[in-house]
Amino acid sequence: MITVSTSKRESYHHGDLRAALIEAGLKLIEERGADDVGLREAARAVGVSATAIYRHFPDKGAFLQALAQAGLERLAAAQIAASDAAGGGAAGFNATGRAYVRFALANPGLFRLIFSTAKGDPLDWDNAPDDAMRLLRDNAVRLVAKERGAEEAKLFALHSWALVHGLAVLMLDGMVAVDDALIDRVIDVRKVEC
Amino acid sequence: MITVSTSKRESYHHGDLRAALIEAGLKLIEERGADDVGLREAARAVGVSATAIYRHFPDKGAFLQALAQAGLERLAAAQIAASDAAGGGAAGFNATGRAYVRFALANPGLFRLIFSTAKGDPLDWDNAPDDAMRLLRDNAVRLVAKERGAEEAKLFALHSWALVHGLAVLMLDGMVAVDDALIDRVIDVRKVEC
């Protein structure tokens, strides 16, 4: 059995240090900002030597990228859950957008990390690599493609994504006061107009 | 006369170290990322001791904030220029949006810095403190208020801002391929639908 715990261990080897480090890193991200996550601190939280991390990640960037990947999976899960809860379709798509913004507000550091480091990959829409992105694209296509064609669907998806992403980031950065009702209204404006 | 130059100085005092540091900082931002700007490095670029910065800024955060302020002014100037060039009105408003995204793509590090650190101030729409924000609000109000009322104008402005900001950030982070024509189309979609 693999014990992923932050308590002291008795054996020289940890068991699953990589998972434990990611767990600790995620906790650190939500406590402090994502910028203040340090390798040494994460190692300390797990109760392991600072340089042990290098047996599992080539450098700090790779560690943060792993955290971002874990965060992206959580974001995707939140969107899927929201879409399902709304019963799919157009209502589900709008719920997806709201979930996107709410996830950002609930996990500021993690959300920023997901989109912070240039992870390359200018997202090929036709072969979306990530669950969250695939969900977005598929929903957009399903909603729009039949009436207006695939090209319009892409544009609609990008438009929707940019809207919710921008709203999330602006609220996260304190440029726009966080207001749950406002989120609904901004997103709904788009819906009404389409 | 104040000489703001990065060359060696002969006098013990610098003349206008604060301005020189900001200039050097802006240059460093566009060379490396905004995260990699260091006090020591900026001081080195100006040819001054590392700790001299503390005579002009209380700490690194304040220095970065000053850089962000300078960046915001440039962003505002770019938007105003674009709006004027398009002749104001609806065309000017859309030009503002395009200028916003293009500025972000042309100055990635600077743009990120502007919106990175939580600078507080959840932006009071009725007393917009920054030029860029005031421009955005005034244009939105001018375009929409007369037909639909002030409340709708706020919503329209926020919607527009979130859209261009989201598009800019997504392209900046490599999530969406940079495509000049695509920018126009996404922004125009909004115009068409309103």
Place this chain on the structure above:
DNA sequence: GCCCTATGTGAACAGCATCAACATTGGACG
């Protein structure tokens, strides 16, 4: 012309990421 204050310097400290050499161990293979 003197002095005070603003401004710049140097050495020092703690914390950071990272590297190199060494220690420990679990498991593969005889």
Place this chain on the structure above:
DNA sequence: CGTCCAATGTTGATGCTGTTCACATAGGGC
């Protein structure tokens, strides 16, 4: 069952960083 190796963790060191403190310099007000 025993041996050895590769994976994993540790210790020490290096050069970077932001920041503090005591000190140096000089320009402007009296």
